[in-house]
Amino acid sequence: METIVKSDAENDEQRADPIELARAFVKSTVQIPALNSALSQEIKNKIKHSDQWLDRFTRVGDLLYYLQRFNAAKNDPIYQEIKKHGLETFEDIVGKFEERFQPWANDCLKISDFVIGQQYPVHDILILARNYDTRAGGMFVLEANDEPVAVIIKATLSEGRYPNEWIQSGEILKYYLKSISGKFGLHFKPNKAIKDNPDIPVVTFTRDSETAPFIFRGVFNYVDLVEEDEGRKAFKLRRVSEVSNATVMSFEQVQEKLEKGVRKSKERTRSERLKRLATAPKRPISYSVKTTAFLRNPDVIAEVLYRAQGICESCVKPAPFLRSSNEEPYLEVHHRLPLSQGGEDTIENAIALCPNCHRERHFGSLYAMKATTSTHGGKVSLNQVGMSLMHTKIAIAED
Ligand SMILES: [Zn+2]
Ligand SMILES: [Zn+2]
Known part of the structure; x- marks a missing residue:
């Protein structure tokens, strides 16, 4: 499958899906040569791990954002080891990638692409949140010009550490603030983003248990801060009504x-x-x-x-x-x-x-x-x- 896409890439340029071409480009310039090289197995395993993400991207802009993240790490020992073998890294190909896929460079997954009531793999949520750590917590802040513009939450409704729950099914959610060792600091970034910007869109996904899939619930807004015993704090969030088109801002x-x-x-x-x-x-x-x-x-x-x-x-x-x-x-x-x-x-x-x-x-x-x-x-x-x-x-x- 992979090799077909690669060998036919030139002929298919006109009709193939841009994201398929973009993935094939990255694999053929970085991953495949690296996996066929004399690099240590340890490094090869790391490269294989990035494959897991590569296959998850559905938009060229998201893949580009992912590649650009690698830009700062030129003194990284792994980077140097790969260079010693004469191989190309993500850092090296960003420019070529941008040039080749420029028409789609700003085509990213958007909040409005998510349909209320549908299941989504956690990777899709993390791509939207621009966070590539599957062990990351439940809240993410999207920023522009240093200001928070949206918060994304993944709420587990039971078996979680705190009892997040629907106050009114699908409409009003009680969601516990980000906490560290039992402290619900209002200065923690995602907590502060919601508390200081009550109109900020809170893009909400819930799952019924740790093993259940996430379901998109819509865009919510802050209503209230609920304070409980032992300093526990929860947000009361209400779904924004006409969100079928997910018009987040006018x-x-x-x-x-x-x-x-x-x-x-x-x-x-x-x-x-x-x-x-x-x-x-x-x-x-x-x-x-x-x-x-x-x-x-x-x-x-x-x-x-x-x-x-x-x-x-x-x-x-x-x-x-x-x-x-x-x-x-x-x-x-x-x-x-x-x-x-x-x-x-x-x-x-x-x-x-x-x-x-x-x-x-x-x-x-x-x-x-x-x-x-x-x-x-x-x-x-x-x-x-x-x-x-x-x-x-x-x-x-x-x-
Ligand atoms: Zn003029
Ligand atoms: Zn103009």
């Missing part, structure tokens, strides 16, 4: 969050911002709202506006007017390669444009070919997106 909320973030970013010193940019994830977290929006990095917007100094980076003319809200030159920050087509949320991929040049990038004949030949799914036309953005006057928050 389009407007996403924009609002971003505008707030840009204001904060501008208040930082430039060197502080550059430091943050250097370590920022290049791939934004995406949400299902009415259309797909990206939680863009406000530092990128602020820095590109700084770089432009009020001059359009395309026609090199000064911004045509000042923004009424802050009297700053009015320019819009555009992504050369749209995020929806795999573009990176980086200052290199962003350009500050006057409104004319920006409209031209989206609708002008010079650039129209590129936009309309996009093979990426979804097919919300640029026209629709552009118009709705114009009507909602969110000039800094475009793609």
